[in-house]
Each structure stands twice: as structure tokens, then as C-alpha cells.
Amino acid sequence: MKNLPIYEALAQAFAAEGVDTHFTLMGDGNMHWASAMKNLDGMGTFSARHEHCACAMAMGYHLATGKVGVASVTCGPGFTQIMTALTVAARGRVPLVVFAGEAPMNAKWYNQALEQPPLAAATGAHYISAHSPQRMYQYVREAFYVARHDRKPVVLGVPYDLQKQPLPDIGEYQPSSTVLPATERVPPNPRQIEQLVEKLAQAKCPIILAGRGVMRAGAAKEVEALAEQSGALLATTLLARGMFDHNPFSVGIAGGFARDIAHEVGAQADLVVAIGTSLNYYTIDGGNMFANAEVLQIDTEPVGLRNGMKAADFYLRADAKLAAAAALEKLHARGKVKASIRSAELARRIAEEPADGAQFAIEPGLLDPRRAIDELDRVIPKDYDCVSGSGHQAYFHSTMRGRKPENYHAIRDFGAIGNGISLAIGVAAAKNNGKVVLFEGDGSLLMHIQELEMVRRHRLKLLICVLNDGAYGAEIHKLRSDGIDESGAIFGRTDLAAIAKGFGLRGANVNDVAQFKPLFDAYQAQDTAELWNIHVSDRVVSPHTRRGMGRGHGKM
Incomplete structure (x- = not known):
């Protein structure tokens, strides 16, 4: 549309990225864009009472839908309010796009002027200074590309006065989906699968630990079958909580929030096969969860050093579903394993014992x-x-x-x-x-x-x-x-x-x-x-x- 204001064109570009909901707190620097978003057909607009909360709401929306979360704040003090939210999103690898106003480019003085990019960089967020009308569509595409591909928060900063200028004739918007690489699942190395199977066959107390990578790969069925074939116990990270609760030999969460029984068997474990988890400090309870076990990590992005500690002893770069299926096939062909940790008594204890058996004196009128x-x-x-x-x-x-x-x-x-x-x-x-x-x-x-x-x-x-x-x-x-x-x-x-x-x-x-x-x-x-x-x-x-x-x- 000829002479379309930049703020309206940007709102339409966001919609072309599949955005159907955004969370905002209006100020001078974002009010035109936020209003244009609100007026788009089918767009859900939620107005928060604090800028931090608008961003955190967008993160919650991502958690529930898998879509890129979208939030909007004004410049200066509106932007400084979201430093914690951006840091949380960066550390949690949450794809988030924040439309942020910037001080007017042509104002001789502006009370809310602030150098915003260095603050965003300190949080781990990616900042895009959108100062060229000819590149406006490129800026939006980059924002959603980085959010999706790198799984991180991106701030799109657009000066207040520039938003109201007409968009030059720069053609149709090309969404980030046109440049996101289409990749296949990463297959496991056959030699490493043989090594994994050998370790599982020899382990007496193996535990298979599943994270959200198993969920994303749709590999829960294969991972559970691998545990059944190998005689291993099952455990999950906090964020994969409940994945195997139906299985009598699932001890639940591993790490800081583990049940008493999980800590007990974790101390006995001689092999841990961690699939689709980064093995952060909390998952391994600072190194205390599986203190006596050899740890094998299967992940598309295995790391040697995590939170200041050695992550694992053996690394296999592969898709969780393909790796579990390949190991299951080889282990099935092999037959006998040495695992002996499973028993009817252990299943009973997992089902019946409280998560935390410690006793405390509770005051009258209050609850444990x-x-x-x-x-x-x-x-x-x-x-x-x-x-x-x-x-x-x-x-x-x-x-x-x-x-x-x-x-x-x-x-x-x-x-x-x-x-x-x-x-x-x-x-x-x-x-x-x-x-x-x-x-x-x-x-x-x-x-x-x-x-x-x-x-x-x-x-x-x-x-x-x-x-x-x-x-x-x-x-x-x-x-x-x-x-x-x-x-x-x-x-x-x-x-x-x-x-x-x-x-x-x-x-x-x-x-x-x-x-x-x-x-x-x-x-x-x-x-x-x-x-x-x-x-x-x-x-x-x-x-x-x-x-x-x-x-x-x-x-x-």
C-alpha cells in the first residue's frame, strides 16, 4: 500500500511471521506500532501493567505454544525495565522478539534517550537498530530468524519519529521461513552406538535420563523401550517432568528436586545415559546426583564443559529418536544384559514412598x-x-x-x-x-x-x-x-x-x-x-x- 506508515508496515510484517498474539505496555516509542498490531484481524493484544511482565507473558505464551513470543515496550525507562526478562529469556533459550521504541532520531533533546544496544548485549539478547527505511523488512526478518534459529531474545529498536514516516517501495515482505535452513535429523555414528550398547549391556545399575530434547524429537517411546531392553531405570530433567510417570521403574526428576528414592539409586548408578539434556548444574545436583557413574551424553549439541563442570565421560552427537532406536535394535540383537537394579520391591518403594520423608513440627493452623x-x-x-x-x-x-x-x-x-x-x-x-x-x-x-x-x-x-x-x-x-x-x-x-x-x-x-x-x-x-x-x-x-x-x- 502506497504511503503506508512504517509502523503499520512493521505490524503487517509481524503478522506475516505468524504472530497472532502480543503483549505490550504502551509509551510514546511503541504506541503507534502496538495500536496497528491491535487493529489487525485476528490479533490478540494483551496490555500488561509492567514492561517486565509483558515480556514474561510472551515467554509464557512461547512455552505453551512453541511459537516466538512477542512483546513491546517504549524507549528509555520502558526498555530498562526489561533487563531481567531479557536475561531470563537468553539463559533459558527462549525465542522472543521485543519491539522497542527508540528516542526520535531528529530531536535535539529527548528526556528518555538512552543507548539501548549495550544494555541488551549485557543480557545476552540480540539487538537490531532499525534506522534505515529501505531495510525495514530485512530488520524484521532478521529478528525472527535469529529468535527461531538461535533460540534467543531479539530486540528490534525503531526510533519513534522514523516509525511515522512512509515506507519506501521495497517490495513484498519475505518472512524468516524463507531463509531458515531445512535440516534432517542427525543420525548416530554406528561405532559409537556399538560402544553405547556395550556399556549398557555391562552396567549393573544403569539409569537413562531424558530431557526436553527427547520431547522435541518425539523420542519418549524409543527411550522407554531402550530402558526396558537394558534393564535401566528411567529419570527425567525438571522440565521433562512426568514423561515416564506411568512406568513403575521411573524415579522421576533427577537433580536438586529429586525424590529420596531417586537420590538413593542415583548413588548406586554405574552408568547414566543422558539423552536430550544439557546436564546443567541442577540436573546433576552439582555433581552429587550420580557421583559414582560413568555419564554418556546423547545430544545434538553435546558440551564438554557445563556450568563449570565436566558434563560427561562419553559424547554422542545425534538426534534422540534415531540414537535410541539404533541402540535399541543393537541391544535387542545382543540379548542378555547384566542390569539387576529392577525389582518388585523397588517398584513398590517408587510408588509408595513419599518424595521427602523428613519430619517437621507444624504449627497449629498452618499446613505442611x-x-x-x-x-x-x-x-x-x-x-x-x-x-x-x-x-x-x-x-x-x-x-x-x-x-x-x-x-x-x-x-x-x-x-x-x-x-x-x-x-x-x-x-x-x-x-x-x-x-x-x-x-x-x-x-x-x-x-x-x-x-x-x-x-x-x-x-x-x-x-x-x-x-x-x-x-x-x-x-x-x-x-x-x-x-x-x-x-x-x-x-x-x-x-x-x-x-x-x-x-x-x-x-x-x-x-x-x-x-x-x-x-x-x-x-x-x-x-x-x-x-x-x-x-x-x-x-x-x-x-x-x-x-x-x-x-x-x-x-x-
């Missing part, structure tokens, strides 16, 4: 968070999407069983609290079915509780379960361990249910697990988001935190 989660696991249907907040409380709901890994959403890579509500909003916007539950802590939720207004305004339905210990949980336990006064980390149990009601949502205070079933029945029968303020004891220390304090917290 582990028992609260046990009951929530019984009450909330297995098809709900579960969104995990961060902080000390994040361990407890990780013990829930029988839920698909595709329905579990978390980003742990920067250790930032305060993201849960925004991630959940992004998932709820994508699913639009009311079957989304956020598990969060009180301190983390209060960082961005203003987004409850946005939930009400956009009529999103989700359930928010807050484990409220009246404090910053990790800090009080560490301070107590050090013998230091913890009162600075204790704030009291805020009436979060009343706050939710103040925003026009539903809320309830919970201090008895018997409340959950009737509350959930009532939640399902109506169409408004709801917050449960669950009063839990601050005496229950997660096993991950206990082990960290025992080793000396802060020592990596």
Missing part, C-alpha cells in the same frame, strides 16, 4: 506444604497446565505425578523470582480454557501482583495457588542455618485472597486441606480467575535447600 501439594495433586485434574513460580516453594509442587511434561512450564535459568504470574498469564492467554494453575510463593507473587488487574480486565481464567509462608523462604532457612537473625526476611502472611478480591477476582484463605475439593468444584463452576492463599509452615525446609546448607550454601 508437602501435604498441601499431595492433596492438590489429587484434586486438580491431570490435564491442567501447571506453571511453576520460583523460590523455595518451587520444589514442593514438582513432586506431583502423572502429568504430561508438555503441560509443565517453568524457566529456572537465571534464578529470578517474580516471573510466575506473568508466565501463567501467557499460558492462560494461549490455552484460553481455564485449565491453568500457577504454583507460586507469596514473596514472588507480591513483586508483580498488579498484574491481577490485567487478568480481570482481559477476563482470563486461571487458578493461582500461593504457598504463603509469610517470608522469603530460602533466605530464612539459610539465615537460620548460619545462626543469624532471620527477622528481616519475615513479613507476615499477607491476606492475598482479599487483594485478589480487590482486583475483582475470587479469593480464599486456606488452612485445611479439606477445603481444596469444594473450592475447586466452585472454581470449575464459574468463569473468573481465583487465588488460594494457602497458609504453610515456614519450618519445612525443602530437601534441595537442606542439602545446599549441609554442603555450605553459596558454594557451587
Whole structure:
């Protein structure tokens, strides 16, 4: 269209990339583009109350859909607000495109002017300064190409005054799909498959550890069959939680959030075959999860050094599905294996023993968070999407069983609290079915509780379960361990249910697990988001935190 303003042309280019939803907080630098996006047919527009939250919502949308998340902020102070969000996306390898305004190019002075590219670079994000009208389409294509190909956040910075100029005649937009390389699955090296099979056949206590690479490759069936053939136990990373919960010899999550039984057999393991996982610090619990095992990594991008530690002893670069299938075929032909770890007694213990058997004295009127989660696991249907907040409380709901890994959403890579509500909003916007539950802590939720207004305004339905210990949980336990006064980390149990009601949502205070079933029945029968303020004891220390304090917290 002749004389189309650049901001409108850019909005149409985003739509040509398959964008159907974006999250924004308007300011001078992005208001024209955001309005043009809002007016596109079929475009979902969600207006946040904080720039960080707009970006985190876009990340949640990606987690739920696999699509590139799209957010928009203004220049200067609007941009500086998203430094944590960009870092989280970069560390978590989340494909995200942020349309950011820049100060007007022709203004002699502008109060919100700021050199934005260096700040983006410090977070690990890719920054594109879109200053040439003739190259506007190239900038958008590059942004989506980098986000998709490199799996990282990209900021597209466009000066405020330039956006309002007419777009030159530069032809039709060519989306990033036209330049993304089409590649085939990477087959395994046959000699290395022989070596893998030999190691599996000789191992007495092998464990096959599956990560999200197995999910992306659609390889769960082949990996489980390989474990059956080899007599290995199964385990997953946190983000692949639940993949093999149906299998009696799956010990669940490996690493910091592992069950007691998983740590026990992990110490006995003599071989770990890690498939589709980067083997980060938390998955191997700082090197303590499989201390006596030889570790073999199968991945399309194997690494020798991960988080300051040797990642594995043997590396096989291959697609998870092809590698597992090839190993299964060879192992089947070989026949006999030496694995002896599987037994009826072990299967019983996996099924019946609690995730964490430690005992704590619980104060009257408060709940043990582990028992609260046990009951929530019984009450909330297995098809709900579960969104995990961060902080000390994040361990407890990780013990829930029988839920698909595709329905579990978390980003742990920067250790930032305060993201849960925004991630959940992004998932709820994508699913639009009311079957989304956020598990969060009180301190983390209060960082961005203003987004409850946005939930009400956009009529999103989700359930928010807050484990409220009246404090910053990790800090009080560490301070107590050090013998230091913890009162600075204790704030009291805020009436979060009343706050939710103040925003026009539903809320309830919970201090008895018997409340959950009737509350959930009532939640399902109506169409408004709801917050449960669950009063839990601050005496229950997660096993991950206990082990960290025992080793000396802060020592990596």
C-alpha cells in the first residue's frame, strides 16, 4: 500500500511471521506500532501493567505454544525495565522478539534517550537498530530468524519519529521461513552406538535420563523401550517432568528436586545415559546426583564443559529418536544384559514412598506444604497446565505425578523470582480454557501482583495457588542455618485472597486441606480467575535447600 506508515508496515510484517498474539505496555516509542498490531484481524493484544511482565507473558505464551513470543515496550525507562526478562529469556533459550521504541532520531533533546544496544548485549539478547527505511523488512526478518534459529531474545529498536514516516517501495515482505535452513535429523555414528550398547549391556545399575530434547524429537517411546531392553531405570530433567510417570521403574526428576528414592539409586548408578539434556548444574545436583557413574551424553549439541563442570565421560552427537532406536535394535540383537537394579520391591518403594520423608513440627493452623501439594495433586485434574513460580516453594509442587511434561512450564535459568504470574498469564492467554494453575510463593507473587488487574480486565481464567509462608523462604532457612537473625526476611502472611478480591477476582484463605475439593468444584463452576492463599509452615525446609546448607550454601 502506497504511503503506508512504517509502523503499520512493521505490524503487517509481524503478522506475516505468524504472530497472532502480543503483549505490550504502551509509551510514546511503541504506541503507534502496538495500536496497528491491535487493529489487525485476528490479533490478540494483551496490555500488561509492567514492561517486565509483558515480556514474561510472551515467554509464557512461547512455552505453551512453541511459537516466538512477542512483546513491546517504549524507549528509555520502558526498555530498562526489561533487563531481567531479557536475561531470563537468553539463559533459558527462549525465542522472543521485543519491539522497542527508540528516542526520535531528529530531536535535539529527548528526556528518555538512552543507548539501548549495550544494555541488551549485557543480557545476552540480540539487538537490531532499525534506522534505515529501505531495510525495514530485512530488520524484521532478521529478528525472527535469529529468535527461531538461535533460540534467543531479539530486540528490534525503531526510533519513534522514523516509525511515522512512509515506507519506501521495497517490495513484498519475505518472512524468516524463507531463509531458515531445512535440516534432517542427525543420525548416530554406528561405532559409537556399538560402544553405547556395550556399556549398557555391562552396567549393573544403569539409569537413562531424558530431557526436553527427547520431547522435541518425539523420542519418549524409543527411550522407554531402550530402558526396558537394558534393564535401566528411567529419570527425567525438571522440565521433562512426568514423561515416564506411568512406568513403575521411573524415579522421576533427577537433580536438586529429586525424590529420596531417586537420590538413593542415583548413588548406586554405574552408568547414566543422558539423552536430550544439557546436564546443567541442577540436573546433576552439582555433581552429587550420580557421583559414582560413568555419564554418556546423547545430544545434538553435546558440551564438554557445563556450568563449570565436566558434563560427561562419553559424547554422542545425534538426534534422540534415531540414537535410541539404533541402540535399541543393537541391544535387542545382543540379548542378555547384566542390569539387576529392577525389582518388585523397588517398584513398590517408587510408588509408595513419599518424595521427602523428613519430619517437621507444624504449627497449629498452618499446613505442611508437602501435604498441601499431595492433596492438590489429587484434586486438580491431570490435564491442567501447571506453571511453576520460583523460590523455595518451587520444589514442593514438582513432586506431583502423572502429568504430561508438555503441560509443565517453568524457566529456572537465571534464578529470578517474580516471573510466575506473568508466565501463567501467557499460558492462560494461549490455552484460553481455564485449565491453568500457577504454583507460586507469596514473596514472588507480591513483586508483580498488579498484574491481577490485567487478568480481570482481559477476563482470563486461571487458578493461582500461593504457598504463603509469610517470608522469603530460602533466605530464612539459610539465615537460620548460619545462626543469624532471620527477622528481616519475615513479613507476615499477607491476606492475598482479599487483594485478589480487590482486583475483582475470587479469593480464599486456606488452612485445611479439606477445603481444596469444594473450592475447586466452585472454581470449575464459574468463569473468573481465583487465588488460594494457602497458609504453610515456614519450618519445612525443602530437601534441595537442606542439602545446599549441609554442603555450605553459596558454594557451587
